[in-house]
Amino acid sequence: MASRDIFMGIDLGTTNSTAAVFDGERVDFVRDQQGATVLPSVVRIDSRGTVTAGSRARRYLESDPENTRTEFKRLMGTREEMLFPASRQKKTPPELAAEVLKVIRRAAGVQIGFEPEQAVISVPALFELPQSAATSEAGRLAGFSKVELIQEPVASALAAGWTADEDEGFWLVYDLGGGTFDASLLETRDGLLRVVAHDGDNFLGGRDIDQALSGWLAERLAEEHGVRVSRSDPSDAAIFRRLKLAAEEAKIELSHASEAVLSLEGISSPKGEIDVDLVLNRATLDALALPVIEKSIEVCERLVLANGVEKGKLHRVVLVGGPTAMPVLRQRIRERLQIPVAEGLDPMTLVAHGAALFALTSRLPARPVAVSEEKRRSFWLQYPGMSSDPAPHVLGRLTAAPGDGTEPSAAEPFAIRLSRSDGGWKGGLLELDAEGAFVTSVELLPRKTSVFFLEAFAKDGSVVPVEPRSLTIVHGLTISDPPLSRTVGVALADDSTREFIRRGTPLPARKTLTLRTVETVAKGSEGSLLKIPIIQGEFPSAHLCRLVGTLEIAGREVTATLPPGSAVEVTLELDRGGRLSARAFVPALNRVFSEVAHLAVPEIAPDSLAAAIASARERLAGIRRDAFANRDRNLLERAGEVEAHLAEAARDLAAARGGEPDSTQRAQRNLLDAEAVLAELEEERSWPELWDEAQQEFAFSAEWVARLGTEIEERHLSEAGRALEKAHQGKNATELSRQLRLVKRLGTAAFYRHPDAWFWMFDAASSSVSRASEPAKAAKLVKEGEEARKRGDSAAVRGVVERLWALLPPDPEFRRLGYDSGIR
Amino acid sequence: MKSDLAGRVASNPFLVLGITPAFSRREMEREGQKLLGMLELGMAEARSYPTVFGPRPRTPEMVREAMAELRDPGRRLAHELLFLEGTAGVDADRGEKTVGWSGAFSALGLSRWPSR
Numbered sequence: 001m002a003s004r005d006i007f008m009g010i011d012l013g014t015t016n017s018t019a020a021v022f023d024g025e026r027v028d029f030v031r032d033q034q035g036a037t038v039l040p041s042v043v044r045i046d047s048r049g050t051v052t053a054g055s056r057a058r059r060y061l062e063s064d065p066e067n068t069r070t071e072f073k074r075l076m077g078t079r080e081e082m083l084f085p086a087s088r089q090k091k092t093p094p095e096l097a098a099e100v101l102k103v104i105r106r107a108a109g110v111q112i113g114f115e116p117e118q119a120v121i122s123v124p125a126l127f128e129l130p131q132s133a134a135t136s137e138a139g140r141l142a143g144f145s146k147v148e149l150i151q152e153p154v155a156s157a158l159a160a161g162w163t164a165d166e167d168e169g170f171w172l173v174y175d176l177g178g179g180t181f182d183a184s185l186l187e188t189r190d191g192l193l194r195v196v197a198h199d200g201d202n203f204l205g206g207r208d209i210d211q212a213l214s215g216w217l218a219e220r221l222a223e224e225h226g227v228r229v230s231r232s233d234p235s236d237a238a239i240f241r242r243l244k245l246a247a248e249e250a251k252i253e254l255s256h257a258s259e260a261v262l263s264l265e266g267i268s269s270p271k272g273e274i275d276v277d278l279v280l281n282r283a284t285l286d287a288l289a290l291p292v293i294e295k296s297i298e299v300c301e302r303l304v305l306a307n308g309v310e311k312g313k314l315h316r317v318v319l320v321g322g323p324t325a326m327p328v329l330r331q332r333i334r335e336r337l338q339i340p341v342a343e344g345l346d347p348m349t350l351v352a353h354g355a356a357l358f359a360l361t362s363r364l365p366a367r368p369v370a371v372s373e374e375k376r377r378s379f380w381l382q383y384p385g386m387s388s389d390p391a392p393h394v395l396g397r398l399t400a401a402p403g404d405g406t407e408p409s410a411a412e413p414f415a416i417r418l419s420r421s422d423g424g425w426k427g428g429l430l431e432l433d434a435e436g437a438f439v440t441s442v443e444l445l446p447r448k449t450s451v452f453f454l455e456a457f458a459k460d461g462s463v464v465p466v467e468p469r470s471l472t473i474v475h476g477l478t479i480s481d482p483p484l485s486r487t488v489g490v491a492l493a494d495d496s497t498r499e500f501i502r503r504g505t506p507l508p509a510r511k512t513l514t515l516r517t518v519e520t521v522a523k524g525s526e527g528s529l530l531k532i533p534i535i536q537g538e539f540p541s542a543h544l545c546r547l548v549g550t551l552e553i554a555g556r557e558v559t560a561t562l563p564p565g566s567a568v569e570v571t572l573e574l575d576r577g578g579r580l581s582a583r584a585f586v587p588a589l590n591r592v593f594s595e596v597a598h599l600a601v602p603e604i605a606p607d608s609l610a611a612a613i614a615s616a617r618e619r620l621a622g623i624r625r626d627a628f629a630n631r632d633r634n635l636l637e638r639a640g641e642v643e644a645h646l647a648e649a650a651r652d653l654a655a656a657r658g659g660e661p662d663s664t665q666r667a668q669r670n671l672l673d674a675e676a677v678l679a680e681l682e683e684e685r686s687w688p689e690l691w692d693e694a695q696q697e698f699a700f701s702a703e704w705v706a707r708l709g710t711e712i713e714e715r716h717l718s719e720a721g722r723a724l725e726k727a728h729q730g731k732n733a734t735e736l737s738r739q740l741r742l743v744k745r746l747g748t749a750a751f752y753r754h755p756d757a758w759f760w761m762f763d764a765a766s767s768s769v770s771r772a773s774e775p776a777k778a779a780k781l782v783k784e785g786e787e788a789r790k791r792g793d794s795a796a797v798r799g800v801v802e803r804l805w806a807l808l809p810p811d812p813e814f815r816r817l818g819y820d821s822g823i824r
Numbered sequence: 825m826k827s828d829l830a831g832r833v834a835s836n837p838f839l840v841l842g843i844t845p846a847f848s849r850r851e852m853e854r855e856g857q858k859l860l861g862m863l864e865l866g867m868a869e870a871r872s873y874p875t876v877f878g879p880r881p882r883t884p885e886m887v888r889e890a891m892a893e894l895r896d897p898g899r900r901l902a903h904e905l906l907f908l909e910g911t912a913g914v915d916a917d918r919g920e921k922t923v924g925w926s927g928a929f930s931a932l933g934l935s936r937w938p939s940r
Contacts, residue, residue: 190850194895382861389854395861437867439858478853480895481888506892509885 004449005365005472006112008119009155009355010104012097012135014073014178014205015322017041018349019104019119021112021366022356024449024474029349030108038348039107043099044068047086053099065241071207072096074179076138077130078665094138101142108366116366118146120359122351124180125151125198125485128536129548129580136579148362149577152177152320153184154195154482155354158361160318160345161186161193161477170196170309172339175320175351176296176329179205183300185307191388194480197504199303203666204295206251206323212288213247213280214240217262220278227267227274232654239267240658254282255325286328293329297336304337314339320347360472361386361479362576376465377413379454383442383471388478391441394418394452394471398436413456413464418442421451421470429457444475481506481576488572488580491533491542493518493810495818500572503538510573515823518810519773521555521562528555530562532570533819534582540741543817544676550819551582553593560589564773565806568823606656609667613649616674620646623681638681645674683733690733694724694740701747708753709746717746758798759789765804772807781807834875837890838907840882842873845904849895856891860884 010019016038019030029037032054044057045067060068067086072093075082081090101121109115123135132149139147153173160173168188175182182200186193218240221227229236246262253260264276304311317339323329324347334341359366363385383394398413416438419426425443432438444450450473456466484507489499492515500511515532522528530553537545551570569585584593620642627635652667683690698721705717720742727736751757762785772778781800788796815821838844841855862870863884872879894900 190848190853192849192853192895380865382864384857389850389857393854393858393861395858395865395867397865397867435867437865439862481892483892504892506888509888511885 004451005360006116006367007356007359007364008108008116008366009150009352009357009359010101010119010121011152011155011349011351011355012073012100012121012123012138013041013351014071014180014207015041016178016348017100017104018352019108020349020352020356021108021116022353022360024360024472027353027356028111029352030104030111032103032107039100039104040070041073041097041100042068042070043072043091043096045084045087045089045091049087049089051099054103062242062245065238069096071179074203074665076134077128077132094134095141097135097138098141101138101144105142105144112366114367115143117144117368118359118364118366119144120148120150120155120355120362120364122152122155122355123149123577124175124177125153125182125184125200125482127180127578128486128546129488129534129574129578132577132579145368146364148359148364149575149579150355150358151182151184151195151198151482151485151578152351153182153186153198154479155351155358156318156320157184157186157193157195157354158357158477158479159350159354160342161188169315170313171315171342172300172304172317172337173320174296174300174317174324174333175200176323177205177321178207178323179203181205181296181299183296183303185303185309188477191478192480193477195482196309197303197307197483198485199299199306201295201299203669204292206321208292209251209289209323210244210247212292213251213285214243216284216288217243217247217278217280221267221276224278225267225274225276227276230658232658234658237658250280251285251323251326254280254285255327258282282327285326289323289326289328290332293326293332297332300333300337311338316340316342318342318345318350320350322348357386357476358479360474376467377456378467379413379416379456381454381468381471383473384478385472386474386476386478387444388476390444390446390475392444392473393439393441395439396437396454398432411464412458413466414459415457416466417455417457418452419455420445421453442473444473447475449474481508482578483507484509484574484578486536486546487538488534488536488548488574489545490515490570490572490823491535491545491547491818491821493815493818493821493824495542495814497535497540497542497545500570501574507578508573508575510571512569512571514567514569516806517562517564517566517568518806518815518822518824519564521553521558521566521822523555523558523561525555529553530568530822531820532568532584532823533821534572534580535819539676539679540737541679541817542819542821544672544679546672547819549580549582551584551593553584553586557593558586558589559591562586562588563777565803570823606653606664609649609653609656609664609671612671613646613653613667616642616646616671616678619678619682623678623685626685635681635684638677642674642677642681645670645677649674680734683737684731687731687733690736691728694728694736694743697740697743697747698724701743701750704747704750704754707750709750713746713750717743720746755794758794758801761801762789762797762804765801765808768808769804771809772804773809774807778804778807832906834877834880835886836907837893837903839873839875839880840886840890841894845907852891852894856887859887863887 004023007022008019011017018038021028021030031037032039034055036055039054040058042057042061043053044060045051057068061070067084069082072082075093081092082096083090105115121135121139123132135149136147152175156173156175170185170187173184173186181204182198184198185196187196218229229239231240242264246264250260250262259279259281262278262280266273267276317333317337319341330341378399379396380399381396384392413432415429415431417427417429427440427442430438430440442452452471454466454469456464458464483504484501487499487503488501489497492498498513500513501509517530521530532551533547534549534551535542535545536548539545566588571583573581620639624639627639649667649670652663652670656663656667701717705713720739723739724736727739766782769778769782781804785797785800788800841852841859843852843855859870871882873882893903
């Protein structure tokens with residue numbers, strides 16, 4: 001009997017982590033030395049530099065908070081370092097996460113008999129690219145040779161779907177963790193689990209409830225005991241940590257009881273140190289938690305609506321995460337979403353369970369396959385680790401072609417046979433094709449794990465030893481490729497964007513596009529740097545999208561000076577877990593700049609954030625004045641939306657100044673959201689100008705399309721005209737801008753078909769030559785263009801114009817907004 | 825117009841996966857998984873697919889996108905219609921007749937004209 005592989009999945013959480021191992025039939029949860037399956041995501045480093053993690057470290061959260069850190073998941077992907085003053089050590093978030101993973105790895109080793117070398121780690125669906133990269137790095141630092149990532153809702157769904165055979169239809173995964181909220185709409189049909197779409201909030205979680213609760217406790221301290229504390233005062237950080245811990249414990253207690261008593265000893269007050277007892281009842285907790293709950297349900301409603309699924313059509317909701325134990329949360333979900341809550345699933349371990357199942361579907365065994373010392377030919381196999389198909393395909397190819405293309409020798413595999421280990425199924429003898437490959441299907445045991453033996457035979461019928469000798473497939477759900485949650489692209493120097501991989505694209509995905517440099521990258525120059533900012537988001541302006549990293553090509557790295565307009569082939573690639581790799585190939589240098597992505601969520605200083613909030617408030621005041629003057633209620637309501645984001649940003653900024661490390665990130669995020677709505681409102685405010693522009697552009701395009709357009713351009717223009725009118729009637733500035741872009745493209749395309757179009761463009765480009773980055777080169781080009789025009793050579797003139805354009809620098813203000821992009 | 829239609833016909837998910845609208849979702853998944861496996865193994869047979877405009881290169885990204893398109897019932901219906909329209913009415917000549925200045929496509933924000 002072939003030995004079974006073991007697969008490991010880890011839910012690396014903000015507050016707690018869990019891990020599971022799966023042997024193809026049974027799932028076991030990894031237990032720590034105390035026998036607990038839930039391991040606190042806490043790390044402590046004492047004065048001797050000894051590192052402890054998990055429940056042993058959690059004990060010191062209250063007594064030694066300076067040297068005991070938690071919630072570092074919220075800082076993954078940032079450049080933030082956490083200080084441990086007793087040992088004078090600084091650790092990055094991936095280093096701290098790695099300590100938690102090491103404890104899990106050791107505990108798993110005790111349980112399964114060897115320390116796992118490969119595992120799947122879950123990440124929130126809306127994790128941005130730097131956060132995913134940091135999670136992979138944590139796995140590597142913990143000693144895993146290979147780590148794959150899975151989106152948390154996919155893992156939950158896989159675990160929930162695995163245990164419910166009969167479920168067909170749409171369902172929702174509601175995952176409220178300590179620091180993040182994910183909502184996912186899924187569909188199970190014909191044994192296929194499909195993620196229809198995601199939504200969520202990377203900065204909404206149980207911690208927000210704890211903070212509301214600790215704020216309430218601070219108010220009680222002030223009212224009842226005269227102790228005044230403020231989140232923005234760094235000297236109060238310690239008491240707030242204690243309040244938060246007390247709040248966490250009270251919240252758990254109130255999931256079962258109607259009242260909890262919080263005892264805080266040794267609180268500094270005007271009367272000296274006092275002991276305080278505060279009583280908290282469930283009604284108060286519910287009232288404090290409701291804003292977070294309602295916000296999360298709004299996300300779910302938005303998700304369901306955006307995908308055209310009626311509320312009543314949802315089959316059930318699967319709850320994941322510690323905070324979902326709150327009775328009020330379950331009640332509000334039932335009431336507002338009108339869906340039954342799936343019972344019998346443990347919200348704390350579901351993600352780890354699903355991650356372990358995914359390790360099997362990805363064929364990532366915890367113990368890599370041992371290489372036999374015996375000389376064997378090797379097959380590279382492709383098959384699903386788990387499949388709903390009772391007869392899935394198995395494909396294989398010899399890793400080196402048999403022989404030298406002539407007749408296979410006696411020792412070469414000529415044919416193969418697959419047979420199930422229980423003897424219940426045996427495939428026919430299958431000859432390898434000219435490429436040394438085969439394609440066949442196997443029969444699975446229903447709802448069980450099937451192990452198949454692979455045998456190879458030479459032409460004379462003798463057995464040829466081959467690797468691997470067996471393969472394992474589980475009959476269960478087939479999981480479809482997860483969709484990308486946010487569009488990934490690059491910012492261009494004019495603050496526009498170039499989309500690479502669109503939201504909803506199935507992962508893994510890869511795309512290469514050729515871009516052009518806007519200025520010289522001087523060979524050997526320290527100050528010369530080409531930046532290619534990588535962004536996530538769906539806005540047409542780069543500055544409204546989130547910067548997630550930057551590809552950089554420095555002058556000191558290039559072997560020859562790159563002139564403006566040089567081609568750079570940029571490739572962005574995302575794996576199934578949303579992990580990004582980026583590279584740039586510069587044909588002029590014949591060199592690939594790989595691993596040049598500096599993936600980190602950029603950090604803005606608190607003072608700059610404060611200035612940005614103040615500036616946004618000023619712009620908002622102007623919009624409000626107009627709204628009042630024009631009695632525009634809709635505009636006023638939208639202005640309220642901006643104000644809410646700005647107020648949250650200001651609150652987060654105050655907390656950041658008080659020493660809460662991830663609050664700067666939250667403030668930045670809220671500011672970006674406010675900016676996006678502000679940009680829309682400002683467009684609406686300049687409605688008359690926008691409509692004028694639309695009419696003029698339409699007239700220009702209509703003329704050119706009528707003269708030189710194709711049939712399809714005429715049709716598209718006519719459709720765009722109707723859409724423009726509709727947007728005008730509905731006063732929808734965003735849609736008007738979108739249609740306007742299409743109209744411009746259609747008109748431009750037709751315009752360039754005119755035989756003199758490039759001569760006219762040459763005149764325009766020549767008149768701007770004084771702004772060119774290389775005046776001598778530009779003057780030479782103008783001369784070349786004039787000669788080409790005399791000859792009537794439109795193609796040559798076009799070449800000149802394109803080279804002239806490459807020499808014209810972008811507007812500095814647009815370039816600044818476009819994250820200093822050096823490409824167009 | 826015809827060139828654009830030709831491009832859409834040639835990249836129809838049914839063609840990319842080498843199946844017809846008669847295939848069920850389960851059968852579509854089977855074929856898609858098989859093609860992904862063949863492409864991963866570098867098998868020559870999977871690297872291109874036939875269209876009325878001649879063979880087109882096939883990549884794992886195209887197969888995944890085609891599978892995602894056909895998993896959505898609404899989008900599948902649209903592709904079924906285009907598949908039937910494309911295979912019934914479009915021929916190679918019609919696909920090439922209206923090609924204008926090649927740079928216009930980039931001006932339209934598209935990467936290239938559909939070609940044979």
